Amino acid sequence: MAYDPLVLLDAYRRMRAIREFEERMRREVQAGTVPGFVHLYCGQEAVAVGMCMHLRDSDYIGSTHRGHGHCIAKGCDIGEMLLEIYCKQGGLCNGKGGSMHIADLRKGMLGANAIVGASPPIAVGAALSQKTLGTDGVAVSFIGDGASNQGTVAEALNMAAVLKLPMIFMYENNGYAEFTGAGYHLGGGQIAKRASGFGMPAEAVDGVDFFAVYDACARAVDRARRGEGPSAIEAIAMRWYGHFEGDMQLYRDPKEVDRLRANSDPLKKFEERATAEFGLQADELREIDEEITELIDDKVAIAIAAPKPPREALYTDVYGSY
Amino acid sequence: MAYDPLVLLDAYRRMRAIREFEERMRREVQAGTVPGFVHLYCGQEAVAVGMCMHLRDSDYIGSTHRGHGHCIAKGCDIGEMLLEIYCKQGGLCNGKGGSMHIADLRKGMLGANAIVGASPPIAVGAALSQKTLGTDGVAVSFIGDGASNQGTVAEALNMAAVLKLPMIFMYENNGYAEFTGAGYHLGGGQIAKRASGFGMPAEAVDGVDFFAVYDACARAVDRARRGEGPSAIEAIAMRWYGHFEGDMQLYRDPKEVDRLRANSDPLKKFEERATAEFGLQADELREIDEEITELIDDKVAIAIAAPKPPREALYTDVYGSY
Amino acid sequence: MPVKSYREAITETLRQEMRRDKRVILMGEDIVGGMGGSSGVFEAAGGTFGVTAGLAAEFGRNRVIDTSITESAIVGAAGGAALTGLRPVAELMFIDFIGVCLDQILNQQAKFRYMFGGRCTVPVTIRTLMGAGYGAGPQHSASLHGMLASIAGIKVVTPSNAYDAKGLLATAIRDDDPVIFCEHKFLYGESCEVPDGEYLIPFGEANVTREGNQVTIVAFSRMVLLANKVADKLAKEGISVEVIDPRTASPLDKDSILESVEKTGRLVVIDEGGPYCGMASEIASLAACEAFESLKAPVQKITPPHTPVPASAELEQEWIPSLAKIERAVRATLSANL
Amino acid sequence: MPVKSYREAITETLRQEMRRDKRVILMGEDIVGGMGGSSGVFEAAGGTFGVTAGLAAEFGRNRVIDTSITESAIVGAAGGAALTGLRPVAELMFIDFIGVCLDQILNQQAKFRYMFGGRCTVPVTIRTLMGAGYGAGPQHSASLHGMLASIAGIKVVTPSNAYDAKGLLATAIRDDDPVIFCEHKFLYGESCEVPDGEYLIPFGEANVTREGNQVTIVAFSRMVLLANKVADKLAKEGISVEVIDPRTASPLDKDSILESVEKTGRLVVIDEGGPYCGMASEIASLAACEAFESLKAPVQKITPPHTPVPASAELEQEWIPSLAKIERAVRATLSANL
Numbered sequence A, B: 001m002a003y004d005p006l007v008l009l010d011a012y013r014r015m016r017a018i019r020e021f022e023e024r025m026r027r028e029v030q031a032g033t034v035p036g037f038v039h040l041y042c043g044q045e046a047v048a049v050g051m052c053m054h055l056r057d058s059d060y061i062g063s064t065h066r067g068h069g070h071c072i073a074k075g076c077d078i079g080e081m082l083l084e085i086y087c088k089q090g091g092l093c094n095g096k097g098g099s100m101h102i103a104d105l106r107k108g109m110l111g112a113n114a115i116v117g118a119s120p121p122i123a124v125g126a127a128l129s130q131k132t133l134g135t136d137g138v139a140v141s142f143i144g145d146g147a148s149n150q151g152t153v154a155e156a157l158n159m160a161a162v163l164k165l166p167m168i169f170m171y172e173n174n175g176y177a178e179f180t181g182a183g184y185h186l187g188g189g190q191i192a193k194r195a196s197g198f199g200m201p202a203e204a205v206d207g208v209d210f211f212a213v214y215d216a217c218a219r220a221v222d223r224a225r226r227g228e229g230p231s232a233i234e235a236i237a238m239r240w241y242g243h244f245e246g247d248m249q250l251y252r253d254p255k256e257v258d259r260l261r262a263n264s265d266p267l268k269k270f271e272e273r274a275t276a277e278f279g280l281q282a283d284e285l286r287e288i289d290e291e292i293t294e295l296i297d298d299k300v301a302i303a304i305a306a307p308k309p310p311r312e313a314l315y316t317d318v319y320g321s322y
Numbered sequence C, D: 001m002p003v004k005s006y007r008e009a010i011t012e013t014l015r016q017e018m019r020r021d022k023r024v025i026l027m028g029e030d031i032v033g034g035m036g037g038s039s040g041v042f043e044a045a046g047g048t049f050g051v052t053a054g055l056a057a058e059f060g061r062n063r064v065i066d067t068s069i070t071e072s073a074i075v076g077a078a079g080g081a082a083l084t085g086l087r088p089v090a091e092l093m094f095i096d097f098i099g100v101c102l103d104q105i106l107n108q109q110a111k112f113r114y115m116f117g118g119r120c121t122v123p124v125t126i127r128t129l130m131g132a133g134y135g136a137g138p139q140h141s142a143s144l145h146g147m148l149a150s151i152a153g154i155k156v157v158t159p160s161n162a163y164d165a166k167g168l169l170a171t172a173i174r175d176d177d178p179v180i181f182c183e184h185k186f187l188y189g190e191s192c193e194v195p196d197g198e199y200l201i202p203f204g205e206a207n208v209t210r211e212g213n214q215v216t217i218v219a220f221s222r223m224v225l226l227a228n229k230v231a232d233k234l235a236k237e238g239i240s241v242e243v244i245d246p247r248t249a250s251p252l253d254k255d256s257i258l259e260s261v262e263k264t265g266r267l268v269v270i271d272e273g274g275p276y277c278g279m280a281s282e283i284a285s286l287a288a289c290e291a292f293e294s295l296k297a298p299v300q301k302i303t304p305p306h307t308p309v310p311a312s313a314e315l316e317q318e319w320i321p322s323l324a325k326i327e328r329a330v331r332a333t334l335s336a337n338l
């Protein structure tokens, strides 16, 4: 496969933005500025970006409680994301959703979701809209390894298969569901094999390797756009940090984490190959790095300083009319 | 495999009892004597019996809305079953359950269930009891093709696999879920393949062929008793009658039903092979037939004449204590 | 004016709304029927109770969609489709099945608008079926509109006659919030005058089905019929009973109820939902909190007992509120002298 | 007497009941933690809130069972195990997750005994966590004990302090009916005197936490603490408030509430559940139906508004019933002069 350097630069920018965003969130949580619970996406950047590079604003994604990476990859405004994570007015949900419910329908982002397994049926509904309205749009559901056990996921797979919907099930096997390893909680051990039991192409890929993810997603998205129905991809990429920021990670050998950082950095891997094989220059990447750092610095400061939602907001937007 | 003639006679008796019971229920529904909804099991006799021949009273089964066959195969008293179907006092549930909720814990029958897909998790709980209490007992869940799509089934599969429970998932693919064919509603088309995705042995068998079912169940039950974990069997056997008695079956070519009766009669198939290969005599089978007809005649008459539950029964047995 | 059954009124409304707006789709189990069957009959069911009959023929299977038995996916996908441009009407065959898909209502559809900061609409309608009396037993006979009404963010509609069913369903489908539309099994065959043309009945506006000034009865769904009968019977004795059908359990037309209680000072609530934390308690509570000064007697609640629905037809009849019990309650509240 | 936290009291009870009866098992997500992890640490979690910590070490992983994220299977299997010889205590991590497994309660466990004609026992306990105030947002902060209490056939327990938590949990585990045991996040750290030995607190017996004769407050779970504070404050002004903690939302100790209202004639209900078809309405309804003659003023209900729980901490604080609102309600009912 050939890769357009502009596409690769864009992919890098998104992955770097996720990394920087999450590392900054981590520091902010530790500094005590962030309300609520925050689940970081570091280590999995290539999954969200490898997928979302193929998507338009009019395509939909359903996300998880670990949704920052999906938002950024799908093009949500970083400033508005931060306002939301800080539960401020003007945030993507006007401060009523927070990190675990962040959504942006203008960008086709159907919402993070704090109910594990609730999102796939919703994403299937978006795929149904695409099909019924006759667009060539698609819908993607991001699903954790732990979530893959929820019954709702099986139902979503079946519905997408039966109705031949333009749908991609993007499993993110990051090795753990909270404090339990996938080696224990996942009967059969292979999510992709399960999905193929519902009658759709399913493959497992190295989720640390942007190019592998990108290629698999290209096939799945094309197939969906052509009206040939759903597929599933299991991207394997361990998470770098705890389940939520603050998790002591007793279940994990610290050496596992060290090894991950050393050998399984999606950004490092990307840069090596993109510079060696596809002509990207290290300094243009460093420039991107700087831009992003600056952007996030600015936006975090703005978010922290921004006004809280007004008292009356408690009562608004429960209904359109009541 | 060698078959003990006594076992075969017993199997025949149970299959014949199911057939006779259901044919009689059919006539009674048509005559208007039976309250509520009745779902007949004719055509699937070899599935329940092929499985339950391997089970003891202390083993458990979870059933479906189409539960009469499972009850009889598991050894429930036919008179008490009829009392229950007629919603009479002294019925298996004292008239408060009816056909769709008939249960008999003394016989390890955990209940018919009118919520499609609700029974498998309950049966998994029974398997958990067996394992935790250190018996060599097993639990079996009967699951329709339509039910196999419910998310609860996937969750039950996963739990049984993860906890390595003495559990058998006995799928009954009878071709239809209500008025919709499995060829449409079942993504991927093969239930067994789905189950194997959860990490357990799974095979499809001809559900009209008692011997095929019996052999597959022997393997699965033995495995479970040995503590080696769950398995799944997909038994394919079309139902002879409508979804419920009274269903006009517009979705079905009447020729399909004629063909079934002609070529796919589990009792006929059984008799042919049992007499030809295993030394059963046609007249001992006819004797059984007569006994059963007489028994059911008697018990239906008793059930019709039996007293209704007393008014106060409305308020009893909601709680053990309140 | 043409006379139509409750069932016909609902079918007609679905047809009119689908003609009116291409974004309206239907989905559910066997709402058409016959897919994958051997007969090739295009519509083998038209819904378990025939409500969606004939619609697939007009609108095609892409807009009248048969699904597998996967209620979480049905309700969940309807919610997702509503967020993304459709106006889905999903069928939950029996309200008893709410337990297998509640999260998609409780934490998803009901909360989307609020937790997304008002930046979406959620025009989904869930049609479902409530009510006992069919001998269908403990798992197919419940009336759970009160449980659903407890959820903020959804609307719960309980039409008691064909005319209302039509106007309320049209409102539900055009509404931008999630609506649970609770049909009652026993009303499908009930008929009344129903205009052929389109009309809307706003949510939160009660219907006073009998005017009176001595006792207020508030009743929901099928129980409105029983309340009317009792009111008519007592009218002959000169007892003047006002019957209020809120029509929507949520939003509730508090004002109409309070006004009536202010007038009569006596309240009887009749509901087929349970006696505990349901609509009957809610209405009684409303009176205790907001019409206390007018009340002249204890509120009377007539509901089934706090038990499941038994399979036995005789016990089931005993379970359902009866004319006799309602009449007794009305007389009791009148004779209460404080 | 030793002082223990609510959390400690619960852990201790689980331990004592497991020692007492081998049939008691625990199951849930990460109630031990660490399975399949790379560290080999035996207990990496002990429950998300640490309540089951240390139990696996004593009783082994066969009786303290970590599960996958499959709440229908967890709750369903607990029900099946209860039918077949165990006394399972399943953990539903947050009560908000009830929507993904409700059927196993609503149509299964709650109905087994009734629909099987009394021929079984269903000794299952579901421990779960309710309450807002943690900034956890709309899907992790609900108090749904009222919704659950509406279901006939289950019991719903809402302990408000460590002493009650211990006695009620022991009763729950030994009870032959399904029990939902609702812990409140904000109470885990609250302590009081708790005996080391075993004791049982019967269901359906309210605790009068403050005696008084001018106003009755009925409050559930964490709200009992607020009610007590208000009562203590007003006592200094000579206003005598009785506070009743029903301890179990179902069965409800109607008698204690009615007696108190007969004495005071004034009722304020405080609940963190919703204002519609929940426990607050149920208690108000009880007064309207069964204590009407004694009531001297409208019932006051203090609950959150009929909205989801917002993520913003400031809005969330505004959402939760406050001391100020409760105090205002008590004063209002006292000044109501009819």
Ligand SMILES: Cc1ncc(C[n+]2csc(CCOP(=O)(O)OP(=O)(O)O)c2C)c(N)n1
Binding pocket: A039, A064, A065, A066, A114, A115, A116, A117, A143, A144, A145, A146, A147, A148, A174, A176, A177, A178, A243, D029, D069, D071, D093, D097, D100
């Ligand atoms: C229905 C439900 N059950 C349990 C939880 C608690 N919970 C939140 S995240 C999580 C683990 C999810 O694991 P996985 O799907 O692998 O996603 P990851 O956190 O690894 O991204 C759990 C159990 C929940 N939020 N919702």
Ligand SMILES: Cc1ncc(C[n+]2csc(CCOP(=O)(O)OP(=O)(O)O)c2C)c(N)n1
Binding pocket: B039, B064, B065, B066, B114, B115, B116, B117, B143, B144, B145, B146, B147, B148, B174, B176, B177, B178, B243, C029, C069, C071, C093, C097, C100
């Ligand atoms: C949760 C739920 N959804 C739908 C139904 C309605 N229903 C009853 S039986 C049935 C079809 C079941 O098909 P299958 O599992 O294949 O069993 P079969 O009737 O063929 O034995 C349906 C849809 C139900 N009872 N429960």
Ligand SMILES: [Mg+2]
Binding pocket: A144, A145, A146, A172, A173, A174, A175, A176, A177, A178
């Ligand atoms: Mg994971």
Ligand SMILES: [Mg+2]
Binding pocket: B144, B145, B146, B172, B173, B174, B175, B176, B177, B178
């Ligand atoms: Mg079938």
